Amino acid sequence: xxxxxxxxxxxxxxxxxxxxxxxxxxxxxxxxxxxxxxxxxxxxxxxxxxxxxxxxxxxxxxxxxxxxxxxxxxxxxxxxxxxxxxxxxxxxxxxxxxxxxxxxxxxxxxxxxxxxxxxxxxxxxxxxxxxxxxxxxxxxxxxxxxxxxxxxxxxxxxxxxxxxxxxxxxxxxxxxxxxxxxxxxxxxxxxxxxxxxxxxxxxxxxxx
Amino acid sequence: xxxxxxxxxxxxxxxxxxxxxxxxxxxxxxxxxxxxxxxxxxxxxxxxxxxxxxxxxxxxxxxxxxxxxxxxxxxxxxxxxxxxxxxxxxxxxxxxxxxxxxxxxxxxxxxxxxxxxxxxxxxxxxxxxxxxxxxxxxxxxxxxxxxxxxxxxxxxxxxxxxxxxxxxxxxxxxxxxxxxxxxxxxxxxxxxxxxxxxxxxxxxxxxxxxxxxxxxxxxxxxxxxxx
Numbered sequence: 001x002x003x004x005x006x007x008x009x010x011x012x013x014x015x016x017x018x019x020x021x022x023x024x025x026x027x028x029x030x031x032x033x034x035x036x037x038x039x040x041x042x043x044x045x046x047x048x049x050x051x052x053x054x055x056x057x058x059x060x061x062x063x064x065x066x067x068x069x070x071x072x073x074x075x076x077x078x079x080x081x082x083x084x085x086x087x088x089x090x091x092x093x094x095x096x097x098x099x100x101x102x103x104x105x106x107x108x109x110x111x112x113x114x115x116x117x118x119x120x121x122x123x124x125x126x127x128x129x130x131x132x133x134x135x136x137x138x139x140x141x142x143x144x145x146x147x148x149x150x151x152x153x154x155x156x157x158x159x160x161x162x163x164x165x166x167x168x169x170x171x172x173x174x175x176x177x178x179x180x181x182x183x184x185x186x187x188x189x190x191x192x193x194x195x196x197x198x199x200x201x202x203x204x205x206x207x208x
Numbered sequence: 209x210x211x212x213x214x215x216x217x218x219x220x221x222x223x224x225x226x227x228x229x230x231x232x233x234x235x236x237x238x239x240x241x242x243x244x245x246x247x248x249x250x251x252x253x254x255x256x257x258x259x260x261x262x263x264x265x266x267x268x269x270x271x272x273x274x275x276x277x278x279x280x281x282x283x284x285x286x287x288x289x290x291x292x293x294x295x296x297x298x299x300x301x302x303x304x305x306x307x308x309x310x311x312x313x314x315x316x317x318x319x320x321x322x323x324x325x326x327x328x329x330x331x332x333x334x335x336x337x338x339x340x341x342x343x344x345x346x347x348x349x350x351x352x353x354x355x356x357x358x359x360x361x362x363x364x365x366x367x368x369x370x371x372x373x374x375x376x377x378x379x380x381x382x383x384x385x386x387x388x389x390x391x392x393x394x395x396x397x398x399x400x401x402x403x404x405x406x407x408x409x410x411x412x413x414x415x416x417x418x419x420x421x422x423x424x425x426x427x428x429x430x431x432x433x434x435x
Contacts, residue, residue, distance in 0.1 A: 020272035
């Protein structure tokens with residue numbers, strides 16, 4: 001009889017300890033909250049990427065230059081897929097796609113632990129200001145109205161600025177997060193978009 | 209000669225035996241006492257160890273519960289935010305040409321044009337059949353009665369996300385402002401109604417629409433596109 005009691009007690013103790021360890025293990029990487037840099041980045045970068053895809057799709061119909069069309073295909077596909085990743089993260093974190101703060105609020109304050117804050121890199125941003133590198137409706141209209149080499153030039157100029165903005169946002173989240181989903185993504189954005197800027201500057205030089 | 213009479217051997221033996229037994233008893237008693245004391249000490253150690261163990265386990269549970277983040281009360285795409293007054297419907301999807309006679313006003317689902325309406329701000333009423341397609345992609349269609357004041361329209365516009373939203377006036381709207389998503393709708397009387405923000409949080413780019421993630425650019429603009 002006492003063996004049975006001892007065994008039951010032992011079982012309960014093991015279950016309770018296992019539960020606690022399981023719960024405590026989530027502390028190592030807590031799920032991002034609604035106002036976190038991770039959530040803000042996921043929302044704002046989707047908007048940014050979707051515009052990149054939009055611009056690429058516009059120019060692709062306006063020129064038959066193979067280099068530009070290929071670059072545009074790449075940008076449209078890649079940035080759409082990446083936007084999908086960000087959408088999925090928010091869902092799996094149990095967060096709404098819509099922000100309850102103005103866009104870029106997550107980037108408005110200096111990262112915790114930043115002593116000397118430089119104005120620029122990985123920097124801060126005024127909440128409510130348009131995202132870095134985003135094309136204005138007028139610029140999009142200009143691209144839509146152009147064809148041929150003119151369209152290519154406008155596209156390249158817009159996209160270089162667009163990429164610089166994306167890199168700024170990615171740097172900003174790298175300074176504010178250690179999340180193992182977000183940081184490799186942001187790192188790859190920085191690398192790949194820097195490489196694309198170099199390519200686009202060459203293409204633009206060939207067309208001036 | 210009056211010497212003590214010698215103790216006969218039998219009596220001596222008996223006395224010795226008695227003494228031996230007494231010593232034996234004393235020894236056993238001593239041993240028993242020692243064993244008892246040890247058992248008592250062991251019991252005490254056992255009890256205190258169990259208590260300490262119990263305290264550790266309880267502390268562990270309490271820490272685990274207190275330190276882990278609270279479960280979110282919002283469930284993305286679920287009926288997390290029970291917003292008062294939201295009506296839901298059961299329209300199906302279909303691509304058709306031409307004008308559609310919709311059940312709801314403004315329409316929130318059903319057959320629609322193959323081309324979606326590009327999201328944005330419109331100063332004129334937009335075609336239903338294109339707007340409904342945008343709803344299928346997760347956009348919200350915010351409609352206002354044309355008599356709504358300009359300052360109210362501006363205030364309404366400021367609350368909306370910059371993408372995946374169509375803002376347009378709508379003739380003969382049943383309320384001053386109506387917010388629609390795929391198969392959901394909310395009418396409000398006032399641009400200050402806090403349910404506007406709740407509705408957006410719950411339904412904007414919802415995962416429950418037929419085609420989440422589909423674009424709201426690159427198709428057709430309607431006349432009067434402001435932005």
